[in-house]
Amino acid sequence: MTLLSFSQSSPVEWQALSADDTDVSALDANAHVIVPFGAVDALFSKVKAVTTWVGVVLEPADDVVALETLLGDIEIILLTFPKFSDGRAYSQARILRDRFGYRGEIRAVGDILVDQVGFMVRCGFDSMVLAPGVSDGAVARAVERYSLVYQSASDERLPVHKLRSEGQGGGDALASLGDGI
Amino acid sequence: MYQYDEFDHRFVNERVEDFRDQVTRRLAGELTEDQFKPLRLMNGLYLQLHAYMLRVAIPYGTLSSAQLRMLASIARRYDKGYGHFTTRQNIQYNWIKLQDAPDILADLASVEMHAIQTSGNCIRNITTDQFAGAAADEVKDPRPYAELIRQWSSLHPEFSFLPRKFKIAVTAAKQDRAAIRLHDIGLKLVESDAGETGFEVFVGGGMGRTPMIGQRIRDFIPERELLSYLEAILRVYNRFGRRDNKYKARIKILVHALGADEFARQVEEEWPHVREAGVDAAWSDFARIAAFFGAPDLADETDATGEFDRHIAGNTDFSRWVERNTHAHRSPGHVSLTISLKPHDGIAGDATAEQMELVADLSDEASLSEIRVTHEQNLVLPHVAKGKLYDIWSRLVGAGLATGNIGLLTDMISCPGMDYCALATARSIPIQQAISQRYDDINRLHDIGDLKIKISGCINACGHHHAGHIGILGVDRRGVENYQLMLGGSGAEDAALAQVTGPGFGADEIVDAVETVIQTYLGSRVDNESFLETYRRVGLAPFKEALYDAA
Numbered sequence: 001m002t003l004l005s006f007s008q009s010s011p012v013e014w015q016a017l018s019a020d021d022t023d024v025s026a027l028d029a030n031a032h033v034i035v036p037f038g039a040v041d042a043l044f045s046k047v048k049a050v051t052t053w054v055g056v057v058l059e060p061a062d063d064v065v066a067l068e069t070l071l072g073d074i075e076i077i078l079l080t081f082p083k084f085s086d087g088r089a090y091s092q093a094r095i096l097r098d099r100f101g102y103r104g105e106i107r108a109v110g111d112i113l114v115d116q117v118g119f120m121v122r123c124g125f126d127s128m129v130l131a132p133g134v135s136d137g138a139v140a141r142a143v144e145r146y147s148l149v150y151q152s153a154s155d156e157r158l159p160v161h162k163l164r165s166e167g168q169g170g171g172d173a174l175a176s177l178g179d180g181i
Numbered sequence: 182m183y184q185y186d187e188f189d190h191r192f193v194n195e196r197v198e199d200f201r202d203q204v205t206r207r208l209a210g211e212l213t214e215d216q217f218k219p220l221r222l223m224n225g226l227y228l229q230l231h232a233y234m235l236r237v238a239i240p241y242g243t244l245s246s247a248q249l250r251m252l253a254s255i256a257r258r259y260d261k262g263y264g265h266f267t268t269r270q271n272i273q274y275n276w277i278k279l280q281d282a283p284d285i286l287a288d289l290a291s292v293e294m295h296a297i298q299t300s301g302n303c304i305r306n307i308t309t310d311q312f313a314g315a316a317a318d319e320v321k322d323p324r325p326y327a328e329l330i331r332q333w334s335s336l337h338p339e340f341s342f343l344p345r346k347f348k349i350a351v352t353a354a355k356q357d358r359a360a361i362r363l364h365d366i367g368l369k370l371v372e373s374d375a376g377e378t379g380f381e382v383f384v385g386g387g388m389g390r391t392p393m394i395g396q397r398i399r400d401f402i403p404e405r406e407l408l409s410y411l412e413a414i415l416r417v418y419n420r421f422g423r424r425d426n427k428y429k430a431r432i433k434i435l436v437h438a439l440g441a442d443e444f445a446r447q448v449e450e451e452w453p454h455v456r457e458a459g460v461d462a463a464w465s466d467f468a469r470i471a472a473f474f475g476a477p478d479l480a481d482e483t484d485a486t487g488e489f490d491r492h493i494a495g496n497t498d499f500s501r502w503v504e505r506n507t508h509a510h511r512s513p514g515h516v517s518l519t520i521s522l523k524p525h526d527g528i529a530g531d532a533t534a535e536q537m538e539l540v541a542d543l544s545d546e547a548s549l550s551e552i553r554v555t556h557e558q559n560l561v562l563p564h565v566a567k568g569k570l571y572d573i574w575s576r577l578v579g580a581g582l583a584t585g586n587i588g589l590l591t592d593m594i595s596c597p598g599m600d601y602c603a604l605a606t607a608r609s610i611p612i613q614q615a616i617s618q619r620y621d622d623i624n625r626l627h628d629i630g631d632l633k634i635k636i637s638g639c640i641n642a643c644g645h646h647h648a649g650h651i652g653i654l655g656v657d658r659r660g661v662e663n664y665q666l667m668l669g670g671s672g673a674e675d676a677a678l679a680q681v682t683g684p685g686f687g688a689d690e691i692v693d694a695v696e697t698v699i700q701t702y703l704g705s706r707v708d709n710e711s712f713l714e715t716y717r718r719v720g721l722a723p724f725k726e727a728l729y730d731a732a
């Protein structure tokens with residue numbers, strides 16, 4: 001497994017709880033704990049009383065909107081791609097960033113193609129867990145492939161229409177972009 | 182028409198290099214076919230029955246003469262000398278070698294074209310009225326909005342892995358020539374009482390296995406908020422559209438399951454959040470786009486039609502061709518001319534490299550170097566002075582392009598069917614050709630009048646059979662091709678789904694069945710009723726009776 005990180009990056013090691021883990025008294029005060037979305041109501045406040053570092057893992061069908069009031073207390077949100085072709089997590093990430101202003105880490109887990117990493121970064125993901133064996137070159141190509149974007153998203157990149165309308169002549173704006181992103 | 186600036190050029194060039202790298206890795210064995218498949222599909226490259234097929238985007242069906250010449254050159258250099266214009270206003274090449282694909286994309290990029298989002302579960306090519314910017318019945322040219330949507334949807338990071346493909350059509354005319362109510366989103370440009378431009382929004386139309394007519398979810402969305410509203414629709418669909426069954430994954434299924442009112446409510450709830458995120462910003466760029474689509478500067482040619490009138494009076498072939506193949510233009514003395522790609526022995530939508538080059542030449546001489554592709558698989562010269570029609574017609578005759586059958590029975594839509602397509606369950610092209618040969622008498626065609634026959638070779642309905650006045654669906658029944666017949670569909674402003682007549686017909690029976698339907702219509706029509714008008718008056722019963730009871 002390869003952790004690819006673009007901004008903030010939490011540790012890879014943590015304790016993943018399940019809905020059955022109702023007794024949290026054994027948790028260490030410095031433990032890193034991940035709670036599944038389905039157990040948030042039952043466990044989140046209990047775990048938070050023991051350790052400050054708590055994350056939540058969501059499946060694509062989980063309603064990210066339900067986390068709104070807890071977001072300030074969540075260190076990391078793991079969004080799951082059961083198959084690379086299941087794109088629901090892109091919308092989950094954008095709702096977290098754009099609608100709720102979530103500032104913690106968002107990490108992609110599951111079946112991820114390296115060619116999707118650029119889309120993920122644009123939707124507000126900080127990091128992603130890739131299958132082993134992906135070369136650094138492939139990652140770099142996937143991320144740096146497109147120097148321009150046509151629409152605003154959850155990242156800081158200025159879309160082409162803004163570059164144009166801010167009076168930057170095509171040449172100047174392109175020059176300022178340099179060779180990379 | 183729209184011209185790329187440095188940004189647009191850079192973007193498509195990066196796309197070409199991206200794909201060149203992916204093809205190189207595939208050919209070197211670094212990528213398996215399974216790994217390569219999602220990548221090639223993002224560039225419109227399909228693996229068909231016999232070869233790779235490349236589908237090239239023709240945004241909203243508008244081409245320059247230079248672009249059409251490049252399409253001809255690609256057909257000659259990398260294919261077998263022809264291309265196939267599709268119902269999505271695109272072009273497909275059916276005999277492509279994988280190693281050539283990057284060079285083809287580079288050739289396309291040199292004339293501001295690409296194959297981005299012509300396949301995959303993403304927002305596909307935006308389609309519109311083939312007479313946009315020319316039609317007399319139009320409120321305003323819809324193409325600047327189509328270009329705005331094209332740019333917004335290009336490699337959209339949130340919507341590149343939707344539950345299923347997503348098709349948006351825009352129209353701005355009274356007559357709906359873009360079939361907007363058979364699209365995932367249909368946009369009708371309207372002006373408010375205050376003179377503000379906006380769109381009526383239809384959602385959830387489509388064909389395929391479960392045909393549905395799109396439902397209106399908003400009467401008016403101001404033009405400046407169009408993109409955020411679309412983004413809200415797409416987000417609701419991306420989150421809640423079904424992913425467990427690809428045949429139930431289109432937005433129409435979600436809209437149907439929720440009900441249009443509830444779907445609209447969810448969109449309205451999402452919309453303010455999207456709007457605040459600034460999707461609609463930089464409207465000034467829209468003015469830049471719209472400037473490329475300014476009304477053409479055409480002289481008043483009303484008085485220059487004397488020779489034209491003499492030819493009309495003296496040449497029946499010519500006058501009939503003009504009657505069927507021209508459409509009212511807003512500039513006096515001009516028409517939009519449709520060039521039929523449905524010759525009586527040909528394959529619907531196919532054009533040879535030489536034919537494409539002739540059309541490109543004619544557009545330079547007589548149509549401001551502009552060409553359109555129609556969703557009915559024909560080509561259009563949008564801005565032609567009537568005085569030039571006779572010369573154009575004479576030259577088209579020599580190239581086999583002067584069939585005067587637009588809107589008539591032989592102007593059929595047909596999918597490629599089992600002759601090319603890996604999904605097809607029956608052949609479509611031979612059925613289309615057999616019908617075409619049966620009805621090769623132009624007098625009879627004119628007598629039958631307006632009639633749209635649409636043929637698909639499987640239930641995915643690429644041949645739009647649900648929207649045919651007469652629809653034909655080829656299926657496989659225990660290893661034998663069988664053709665279902667359906668009647669009364671329409672993709673126009675009076676959108677309706679065709680009704681199945683009854684048991685299907687064999688490949689050797691279906692043309693006779695069509696003839697029975699025609700005979701029944703001719704026997705039932707009153708005054709100058711069209712087929713569809715007669716059908717709507719008398720219903721399915723007399724046709725059923727004629728088809729099944731006589732036997």
